[in-house]
Amino acid sequence: MKKIKLILPVFLGLVLSFSSCSKDDDEIVDxxxxxxxxxxxxxxxxxxxxxxxYSSGQKVMMQTFYWDVEPRHEWWTTLSDKVEGWADAGIDRLWFPVATKGQSGGYSMGYDPSDYFDFGEYYQQQTTPTRFGTRTELEALIEKSHNLGLEVIADIVINHNSGGGKEYNPYRDKDTWTLFNEENGNASGWFNRNYENFYPNSTSPYDDGSLFYEETNLDHNQEYVQDWLWKKENSVAKYYMNEMGFDGWRFDYVAGFEPWVVKAWLDEVGGFSVAELWDGNASNLANYVEETGSGAFDFATFYKLDEAFDRHDDLTFLERDMLWKTHPDKAVTFTANHDTEKDDNEDNNISVENKMKAYAFILTHPGYPTIFYSDYENENFQAEIQQLIEIHNSLAVGDxxxxxxxxxxxxxxxxxxxxxxxxxxxxxxxxxxxxxxxxxxxxxxxxxxxxxxxxxxxxxxxxxxxxxxxxxxxxxxxxxxx
The missing domain is CATH 2.60.40.1180 (Golgi alpha-mannosidase II)
Structure with a gap:
């Protein structure tokens, strides 16, 4: 049986030895x-x-959205009505959806980024507001969150772009949608791009094999791309932090670019960081956080919960390797997110009947737990989640x-x-x-x-x-x- 044990000072007659005394394993007691x-x-x-x-010294993060949130154009104001209650419940960080204009305009969830500096103020992609609202509404929400002591985390998509204009691309010998300027998907005029900034190009003459939007996969090796993403004073990273007021980063699909990119970004601007490395292997997650210095979503724990409660109905899976066991300060644990809860996702989620047991697990174990918006707003779950948050923030202490x-x-x-x-x-x-x-x-x-x-x-x-x-x-x- 695996144990993680540290002898601690005496509290209420703390015993210094561990032994297990149990009734027969199969005995059920009335x-x-x-x-x-x-x-x-x-x-x-x-x-x-x-x-x-009592204080555990740590609170929890709220993912503030689900896939295809409604009503469109009103999400920032919807969240504004909720942040005070979340702060009272023991939340200390809010993970916002991708806040800038995507190719799908008012229908975009932001994962098809077009203009990194259009927070809902330019008319392009057939809309001025993003799916979530206007820049003015976003800024008001960030200010209110800060006044409540809440950090706001920006969802950043820097692997792929979408929604540019068509141009001839000599490196692919065909037309590609790689032209981003004031007339083509980048009305802000900041970080204009063309085929030279995507794989392949004159400095990186190879296709890196990206799974998403392969023709518009940004080449982070280029100084121009680095300058606009994190180095310049008006780069994406510095603008989001210094002008918009974001406090940290959720890096989308980090499997699509090298770990050094995240490290360089954090070395330049700092802030809380969590990476979406969709990998259930705890060792791979551990290697990533060591290489980047970033936290990572603990997909190893997510899959062990799924296996223990649903796939195999066997709680011994909860003894297996998880990121929080080796890197508790870097493991961001969760039971659901906008991807796992999509209607068409049947293989990567925890069932409704087992979800609260999964929340009880992550809110009592090491790691930094994340609450999913739709679970918290579910009237059947909310009071129970609130109680678990209170327990986590107070008694979830020690090895x-x-x-x-x-x-x-x-x-x-x-x-x-x-x-x-x-x-x-x-x-x-x-x-x-x-x-x-x-x-x-x-x-x-x-x-x-x-x-x-x-x-x-x-x-x-x-x-x-x-x-x-x-x-x-x-x-x-x-x-x-x-």
Whole structure:
């Protein structure tokens, strides 16, 4: 059994050794038949800790959009009505959609970038506002977010371009849509481009094999492209940060260009950064963050959650390699995003019935969790996600130990520290309530489920052993009471 363990100072009688004491793996306990260690409900019933008095030192990020958001042209104002509630819930960063004009104009989600400096102020691609609204509305949203203490993260697409004018391209010996100027998809007049700035060209006489828009795949080796993307004072990176007020970057499709590009960008302008390297191999993700200095979406965790809860229905997959295990400060964990939740995506998502268990996992484990807009705005999920965020922001502290794992049970402990008790999460995919004796860090104390999914009230003994519970096909998050 794999363990990640660090001996920490004593808190509430912290024990310095780990042992597992459990009932038979297959035993299902009827809560009414086992009163060992349980305190009858009395007038002086134990109370939950005031979580606002504790801090894990980290909050969570909100992805503020889904694919093909509606209503078109009103998204910035829609978000403006929500940011205060998100700040109150414990969010500290907002990942915005691609904010500039794409080839599809008012229908574009921004991943077909045309003009990097048109935030909804130039009439081109048959519209002035972007799908999300006008520049004025965006600037007001950024200002409001900053006033609430929220950072705003720009989605940046620098692999491919789309929506330019047609010109003869001698390197492909045919016409290509590679002319970007004031009359052709780049009304701002900044960062004009032609076939010389895309693969192949006179300085890079080869096709780099891009999967997207291969004829308009930017050549980042060119000084001109580097100047306009991140080096010049009015480059994309510096303009977004200094003029628009963005605080960081979500780099789209980084498999389409070399890692040194992201490193050079961050060396020049800094800011929070997360890369979309769609790769479920934890080692590949680790290599990328080491090479670039950027964070990365933890696709390894996403796929392990999918395999554990859906594909294989086997929680032992939660023991396997994930980016947060080696690079917790660089792993941006998630359970859903605009791509995984597309209507036509059946192979790369976590099912609705298992999604909250997946959120419980990422919001109790190391890494920087991301909440998906559509999940948070789902009235069936919102209160539960808010509670998980509060638990994450307060009690998700300390190194972890996996106390038990089998096909339908997973129990993990966060060890806490001198000032913070930490937590234990117990996930079950079984059809009945489960109980298991585990070694806690808490001696002779009453424990409560902070998720609200269990009303069971156990106590730990003088050695810190306690019988904890998980509801059928659900989870509980245990810590000490007042």
């Amino acid at each position: 809560p009414g038949d086992d009163n060992s260690g349980e305190i009858p409900v009395e007038p002086n019933e134990p109370e939950l800790l005031e979580l606002r008095n 972890i130990e996996i106390l038990h794992v089998d096909k339908d049970e997973y129990i993990m402990k966060r060890n806490g520290n001198n000032e913070n008790p930490g937590l234990i999460i117990y996930i079950s995919t079984g059809e009945n309530t489960k109980r298991r004796n585990v070694q806690t860090n808490w001696k002779n104390v009453t424990l409560l489920d902070y998720s609200g999914n269990s009303t069971y009230i156990p106590t730990s003994d003088e050695n810190g052993t306690a019988s904890l519970e998980a509801p059928a096909n659900g989870y509980a998050i245990w810590s000490v009471s007042k």
